[in-house]
Amino acid sequence: MALRRAVQDDDVESQQATKDDESYAVGQVTIRVPLDCRPLPLLAVIVSFLPWAVPVALIADIALERRAISLFAFTAILVTSLVCEWGLKPLIGEPRPPTSACRTEDGKLLPGMPSGHVMMCQSMLxxxxxxSIHHHALMVAVLLILAMPAMPWARWYNGDHTVKQVVVTFLAASLVGLVDYLIFLVLFQDSSGTFGQHVREVRREERIGVTRALLADLGPPGVIPVPFLPSTA
Structure with missing residues (x-):
């Protein structure tokens, strides 16, 4: 993990620094040394690290509770992250602001459109x-809505993305989250169950279908064909 100086922008409080300050990237989050412990700069750094805890929490829930929704959410995060990091960012090629320490070894700014942090958080929110709305947990839904601006603000305030990058990603991620949920409803109509239960239910439906087909072949109730029985006519 190399230490790299980042050009600072005096328009943003968290990015003000002296010429003796150094900055480096950890998990695509710019850390400035000495660490600015004022409330807003510190909050921006802390919030920027939250996305790394989400997959860990989902994996733990998958292992312990085997919830179908956690398995789907983890898969959605994995696919979305791969598309962002290996597809969209290199394709769009829009660099991060000069305040970011997310750079190549030769000091070139890494692409910042779309923001992976904002994409993951907003789509999951x-x-x-x-x-939550589907299960009538309206208070939870309201809290999630109130949390939505936090990640775009943190990524901009910490100097890792431009306003344009976080706003565009915020809008795109909202659409991604909607599509993810529609797909989830198609695959798992009962989101309260586990993925093991879902598999068992599918197999049960298959067995019921086979049984119905066999009963249909036997004909109406009380009429059971007996093969090779000579006709009495």
Whole structure:
């Protein structure tokens, strides 16, 4: 993990620094040394690290509770992250602001459109907001809505993305979260169950279908064909 100086922008409080300050990237989050312990700069850094805790929490829930929704959410995060990091960012090629320490070894700014942090958080917030509404947990839905601006603000305030990058990603991620939830409803109509239960229910439906087909072949009730029985006519 190399230490790299980042050009600072005096328009943002968290990015004000002296020429002796150094900055480096940890998990695509710019850390400035000495650490600015004022409330807003510190909050921006802390919020920027929250996305790394989400997959860990989902994996733990999958292992312990085997919830179908956690398995789907983790898969959605994995797919979305791969598309962002290996597809969209290199394709769009829009660099991060000069205040970011997310750079290549030769000091070139890494692409910042779309913001992976904002994409993951906003899509999951939309996803779980819709799930909360579906189960009439309106207070939870309201809290999730109130939390939505936090990640775009943190990524901009910490100097890792421009306003344009976080706003565009916020809008795109909202659509991604909606699509994710629609797919989830198609695959798992009962989101309260586990993925093991879902598999068992599918197999049960298959067995019921086979049984009905066999009964249909036997004909109406009380009429059971007997093969090779000579006709009495």
């Amino acid at each position: 939309i996803f779980y907001m819709l799930e």
